[in-house]
Amino acid sequence: MVSPELLRRFPYFSGVSHETLRRLAMLAEERTFAEGETVFREWERADHLYIVLSGQVEIRFMVAGEARTVDTVEERELLLWAALVEPYRTTGIGVATRDTKVIAFEAQQLRRLCAEDARLGYSLMREAVKAIADRLEGTRIQLAMV
Numbered sequence: 001m002v003s004p005e006l007l008r009r010f011p012y013f014s015g016v017s018h019e020t021l022r023r024l025a026m027l028a029e030e031r032t033f034a035e036g037e038t039v040f041r042e043w044e045r046a047d048h049l050y051i052v053l054s055g056q057v058e059i060r061f062m063v064a065g066e067a068r069t070v071d072t073v074e075e076r077e078l079l080l081w082a083a084l085v086e087p088y089r090t091t092g093i094g095v096a097t098r099d100t101k102v103i104a105f106e107a108q109q110l111r112r113l114c115a116e117d118a119r120l121g122y123s124l125m126r127e128a129v130k131a132i133a134d135r136l137e138g139t140r141i142q143l144a145m146v
Contacts, residue, residue: 002028002103010051010076012123020117024105027113031104033057039079039094046082046090048104049124055100059135060093063142067093070138071131081128083107084114092135 004021007013007028013021030053033039039057040046052075059071070092073079079102082090088107114121 001026016120027109028103028105031102033096033100035099037096040090044090046080046088047107049083050079050102050104052077053101055098057094058097068142070142071135078127081131084128
C-alpha cells in the first residue's frame, strides 16, 4: 500500500474522491528496477499499471531484427498502458535506463475500480491513449529510418 497523499500529487487522480484515492492506495505498492533491468518483455501479461516516480524506462520494439527505442517514459508518466486495454498484453520491451522507482497498481482490481468510478476511468484512459499515440509516432519514425 502507498499513501493516498502520494497519489494525490498526480494529475490522473486530481478529481477523484478521497474514498477512491484510499482504495487506489490499497491496490498500489512501490517497486524498483535497477539500471539495465528489463521491466517487461513483448507479449507478457500486463498485470500492473505503473506510474514512474523516478528514473527512466525506454520502450523498445523489434524493427528489422533490431531493438529500437520508440519512446522514453519518465517521472510522473504512465508505464504499461496495456494493463488498461484488452488483451492486456505488452507490445514492446521496457528497459530501465536509470535506477527507477514506480508505483505499481494491480491491473485487474484497478480496472474494476475504473468501471465503478467513471472519473478515474476516464482520466487513466486519456493518459493511456496519449501514451499509445506517442508510441505510434516513435514507431513510425523508427520504421522510416530502416
